[in-house]
Amino acid sequence: MGGTLLLDIIIGGLILGGLYALIAVGLGLQYGVARVLNVSHGEFIMLGAFATYSLYTSFGINPLVSLVISGPIVFGLGFLIHRTLFQHLRKSSESMAAFEGTSILASFGLLFIIQNIALLSWGSDIKGYTYLAGTVDFGGAIYAQNRLLAFLFAIIIGLAFYFFLARTRFGKAIRAAAQDVDTAQLMGVNIHRMLGLCFGLGALMAALAGCLISMMFEITPLMGLPYSIIAIIAVVLGGLGNILGSLLGGLILGLVGNIVMYIHPGLSLIAYYMIFLLLILVRPTGILGK
Amino acid sequence: MSSTNNPAPKWLFPLVLSFIIIILAAVIPRFLPPYTIISLNDIFMYIVLTVSWAVFSGPTRYISLASAAFFGIGIYVSAVLGNVLPFLAAIALGGLASFLLALLVGLSSLRLRGMYFTIFTFGLSELIRHSVLWWEVNITRTVGRLVVSVDNITVYYAMLTIVLLTLAMAYFIKNSKYGLALLAIGESEEATDHIGVNVNALKILAFAMSAVFMGAAGATMATRWTYIDPSIAFNPLFSFMPVLMAIFGGVHRIYGQIIGATALTLLADMLLTKFPYYYNLLYGIILVAVILFLPQGLAGLRERMSKWRKHVLVK
Numbered sequence: 179m180g181g182t183l184l185l186d187i188i189i190g191g192l193i194l195g196g197l198y199a200l201i202a203v204g205l206g207l208q209y210g211v212a213r214v215l216n217v218s219h220g221e222f223i224m225l226g227a228f229a230t231y232s233l234y235t236s237f238g239i240n241p242l243v244s245l246v247i248s249g250p251i252v253f254g255l256g257f258l259i260h261r262t263l264f265q266h267l268r269k270s271s272e273s274m275a276a277f278e279g280t281s282i283l284a285s286f287g288l289l290f291i292i293q294n295i296a297l298l299s300w301g302s303d304i305k306g307y308t309y310l311a312g313t314v315d316f317g318g319a320i321y322a323q324n325r326l327l328a329f330l331f332a333i334i335i336g337l338a339f340y341f342f343l344a345r346t347r348f349g350k351a352i353r354a355a356a357q358d359v360d361t362a363q364l365m366g367v368n369i370h371r372m373l374g375l376c377f378g379l380g381a382l383m384a385a386l387a388g389c390l391i392s393m394m395f396e397i398t399p400l401m402g403l404p405y406s407i408i409a410i411i412a413v414v415l416g417g418l419g420n421i422l423g424s425l426l427g428g429l430i431l432g433l434v435g436n437i438v439m440y441i442h443p444g445l446s447l448i449a450y451y452m453i454f455l456l457l458i459l460v461r462p463t464g465i466l467g468k
Numbered sequence: 469m470s471s472t473n474n475p476a477p478k479w480l481f482p483l484v485l486s487f488i489i490i491i492l493a494a495v496i497p498r499f500l501p502p503y504t505i506i507s508l509n510d511i512f513m514y515i516v517l518t519v520s521w522a523v524f525s526g527p528t529r530y531i532s533l534a535s536a537a538f539f540g541i542g543i544y545v546s547a548v549l550g551n552v553l554p555f556l557a558a559i560a561l562g563g564l565a566s567f568l569l570a571l572l573v574g575l576s577s578l579r580l581r582g583m584y585f586t587i588f589t590f591g592l593s594e595l596i597r598h599s600v601l602w603w604e605v606n607i608t609r610t611v612g613r614l615v616v617s618v619d620n621i622t623v624y625y626a627m628l629t630i631v632l633l634t635l636a637m638a639y640f641i642k643n644s645k646y647g648l649a650l651l652a653i654g655e656s657e658e659a660t661d662h663i664g665v666n667v668n669a670l671k672i673l674a675f676a677m678s679a680v681f682m683g684a685a686g687a688t689m690a691t692r693w694t695y696i697d698p699s700i701a702f703n704p705l706f707s708f709m710p711v712l713m714a715i716f717g718g719v720h721r722i723y724g725q726i727i728g729a730t731a732l733t734l735l736a737d738m739l740l741t742k743f744p745y746y747y748n749l750l751y752g753i754i755l756v757a758v759i760l761f762l763p764q765g766l767a768g769l770r771e772r773m774s775k776w777r778k779h780v781l782v783k
Binding site: 266 | 529531578580582583587588595596598605700711715744748749752753763
């Protein structure tokens, strides 16, 4: 029995971790490369979740298909926001530190705007739908099909993104900019377009995660902030500007969260904060940072 | 044109002006309807939060998002001890608790720079909020508390006193050698250290001083809300609003901070009564617009205007 419980916790943690990794990689692009500590990251997750919910309940569109519909829209939205708001702030700020400060405030304003538009259009009730709620027996431990599917998709998206980063020209440009924006610019990277695309990609990842989340959990327009915070913690955990680190940070956080959840359900968010504060004090560069 | 031979000293005008304002503010509540006094209390609260925040974060450029923690600690001290202690003692204890918490935060976050400091302070406020909530749900099994209420006029005078003390502290720190050292830290911390300033002690002390009146204001305002819970007391808005108000008015001018806090509180009041459904949405839009178009604040705008005027006149 003990072995089953352990397996249960680990697999549950990996499922949660896969989701967190997706969210964290999205924020990793926005914060690590574009230098915007986007507190409204969770709102894009919420948007993705509600888009999936509405498409499924009103038009009967399969949640996996809605990935293809809502993803590009949110990507465009993210790109546009960076182009209009953050790029302007970046140009007018006297230093990078000043930009980081004002951009966190601006993203807090964005959080307010997006959250309240969602509240006005969807109401504040908790919503949910059932999709693939059947179960799978997995070595004695039982899982809902939708969770396994979400995990599978998190892995596929993660792998696709990894190859995009590692193998394409654009991915190379992103990695260069994550190391040193100015030098990347000197090497001919169109930095403003690149940062806009990074921000849009981050929003896209959030929307995809939101779609997967809506299959497994109930959703509300207020669900965003805790996910933003989890993402921030995972990114710092992995090391700033290190995309692989963000992925690892998300996985670790999911595992820890699931273990703590078994000890006491209400404590997981507190546990995240404790890890986070200790980490910042002891090793602010993250586990993979230099 | 009016280059008189014996101009009045520079400090005379603000001194007379503030004297008149103090007298007016002390006498006014006798002639005002209760509603106006309530919104004046709100304005006072945000002036205390904004000016206090700017005492440390203005010159040093360390953006702190821990205001909600300091304010909330004050609220909780007053809620827990309000029925055993007199009002004044609760306020003093609220300030003290806040001071001690800030000392602790300052000590533990000494090595953090820039963004790390900001995230740390934000995470800390959220940790406190969730821990208190968890404690109430699982240990005491009652979420939220009732606070012994105090009448509006008393709260008004208490807040007015706290505002004046805050302004006095901000003014004296700003115009002392410590204020200059804090500014130097904002320019270059290493250089300031090498000149011989005890950077760490100064940073911690300024940070703790800036928390005192936030806690006192929290302890005072708690009596007005009658019911509080962790989400009210440690609302992250109390961390973000002071930053926004300071930026809106102008971070480097005390009068700018006062104007910023007053204007945005009034604006929030107006939006809340006129557009209750769109209030938060409009506020978000204003937040973004302020950051986008007024990065130096209203005080900066005035300076820009006068520079522009000079430029035109010279030509």
